[in-house]
Amino acid sequence: MIKDKQFLDPNIIVKLGKVNLVARLVVEGFISGLHKSPFRGFNVEFAEHRQYLPGDEIRHIDWKVYGKSDKYYIKQFEEETNLKAYIFLDKSASMDFPRSGDSLSKLTYGSYLAASLAYLMLRQRDSVGLVTFDSEIKNFIPPRSQAGHLHQIHEVLTDLKGESDTDIAKVFHQLAERIKRRALIVIISDLFTSSDQAVVNALKHLRHLKHEIIVFHLLSKEELELDFKNVGRFIDLENGEKIVIAPKEIRGLYLEKIGSFLDYFKQNLLEANIDYQLLNTGLPLEYPLFSYLSRRMKRRK
């Protein structure tokens, strides 16, 4: 169990590389650790008994209980899941950061997260689809629940490269038009775009169409802490712009700015009843998986 669990740690994942392998190890490790968790019995076999009322089908009567208690009880089954889930993965250039060191880039972390989620969903016999985008939709894999579908998703995730700038709002509006049936949408993105307002509006549009939305806001440790020592010529990954900065000097104000950026999303998405989860790429993958599962449970109730 401990052996499985260790694959949730990004420091170990970074050494594994292959998306499918990572997804399987992460999810298996995660689930095996779940046995004592409050999520026990999320799967299809959960049932309850209630007293037989006239009009109920006779074939649903639990004869074993009748044998013991001499009373009619209906064995009620949980409805088979027909959850459709989409994973929207941002693959813009800003996601390809940090590029150096042992830490995972946001894109890699996002890929592993997407793969793990897909694996988990398919294991629960939910159907899952994948959308990658930057300034436009790059890949669109509609949701399916066959086991072989996972392979297709993994292929897309394996070939991902961070490039181009981002236009999240435009993409989300397009997707809102395209996805007709209610679905669970998991968004994995750093939400770096020119207008935060537009992104919130686009998310609200999706929410308006009755989709359940979970936003995994992915940021790296470097972005959250700006812990650089020396004066540097900082180069924007998306537009190549350059600026010379002494990080030590501007750190205070930077932290304020990025703090208010995060607060903006947190507050607005909460108001729109959208789940928002800030993810540091240094965190183990089980955090987003928990987040997803808790959302899944809510939906079931």
Next chain:
Amino acid sequence: MFGLSFLNPLLLLGTLASLIPLLIHFLSKKEPVPQVFSTLRFLKEAAETVQRRWRVRNFLLLLVRMLIIALLAFLFARPAITRSTLTRVRNIALIIDNSPSMAFHSNEESRFSEARKVAVKILRDLDESSRALVAPLLTGDKSSLVFRRNSEELVRDINDLRLGRSAGNFFELLSLVTRQANQQNVQLEKIYFITDRQQSVFNQVKPELGKTTVPISVILAGEEHYRNAAVLGLRSRSPFHFEGAPESFSLELGAWSSDSVSQANVLAVSVNGEKKIQTPISLDQSKTTRNFSYTFTRPGQRLITIELDDDGLKEDNKFSRLIEVSPRPRVLLVSEKDDLSAKRAAFYLKGALTTSFADQERLVDLMLIPPEKLASHNLLSFNLVIYAGLRQLTRSARIMLEDFVSAGGSLLLLPDENIDLTIINNELSGANRRYRGLLPAKLASRTKPPKPLKLQVENWKHPLFQSVSEARETIFKTASYYEYLALGTDFSDDVTILARYSDQAPAILMKKFGEGRVVFSTTSWGGNWNNLVSSPEFLPLVFQLTYYLSQPPLTAAPSDEVASSQSAIENFPPFESDLTMVTLKTLKKNYPRFNWSFGFTERAAPRNRLKMSRREIDIPILVMIIILMFTEALLTHRVEKSYEHKNLDF
């Protein structure tokens, strides 16, 4: 009038150190490291507001640091605010030294005439209401000492002054002058003493000077001088030599002048505390020569002392030099008793080495022994062992000789005409042994050239031949060599061929062995193989060899060591560092009571002199530095503090 003055203005250069923070700033400035980042959106927003503020703050910090260093340098330079006020020094006394030594002149004018000029100049600088007293050091008429109005009359008095014929007493005159001032109700403000007197004079009056409160300005004739060379000519920097030994000392004095006129101008020379010469020198002899003789006959130390003074041979004009006279070299002559050729060689050698020429001492202390007595003598007490007539050698004798040479002794090996080549090769050539032998090479055979040969010196610059090299055309040309021992060619690096025969075969060879040297002659000195012993070159050759081999092998003897019968050259005083230089600085330190100046350069015009009052401003600067340091600490703290930000809580 206010101004700024510094006690140590040179230290103001330290303000340059204030550039250090600036230098550090520029040196530590690095090219920004390229750093990719996901988005510049927040960085740009933050930088626009913050970086300008940061630049101002850092600039302020740099400025404060530079200012602190500059102020520190400023503080060390001891600044003071000066305020000038006009003061009037009116009543003065001029004491002019008219002792005979003032007649000395190193240039066209005598000191006395220069002194008068300075006095006149001082008077001319006084205003007319001033009163002055002119007093020659040698004053006959005490009643003439009166303070008078500054006038041409006083100048005439000065010009009328004449040189006296005694030393005079400054202290007495000083008391007289102050007494006169009191009697005549004159507020005496300054006393000038224009003199060529040196320090010793002031030593005598030093305790008395405390009694007068009037400032005294001493204007000294001459320039910086050596205190303990006052009369030894060093004052005028002319040479002073003392040289020659043992027959005669000659002593030459340079130009000189005494401090005062005393009848005790004396030159004395002592050896080991015993005065060998003491003679008066008259004052007008500015250049004099004295000769006397003294001979070193015994080894040991000689303390030569020269004293030359005008005040009864005081310690301050005494120079001493210790000379070490070394004993005569000790030479051990080893010779076979029953071998005729060996006996002949020993006979000639003994004769040469024990000859005493005229009044000269014997060259060496010689001892003659047969080889079997070698063991009963301590070889190490000899400088040189001469083995005359080497025929065969016992092993114990060989070991003794090797030990002697290894320890630094010298060995002269002369073969016998009946030499046993096999035994000698076995014992001495080192052919069959692990270590090298005493011989320079293996002995090959006796060789008889078809016609007689001559000796040729290989290198006249070699120390052995240096002293006879002037006679190189004639010396060593008379003797003929009929037979010699040919050598093998296996010479090692430490063998030097000193002389060859005219057929180029080696004649005299030297080999370094351990710390010592072995000289080997390939021909016998017994008389049958050559006619060397009866030729005129025998004595020079023996003397050169003996003298050379009895010296320590490496370097020449130290300069203050002379061998008996050698001459010594000594300079007195030995070194400038042995003397004490009298400078204005030392005078001011030793006699703070006086205001000193050298060489009649005093322009101490007392007339309406500007008096500067200094108010040191160390404390305010110190306070400024402390405030700045506090500011610096505060700024640094704020800078450091502003680097600290809590990470976002998420």
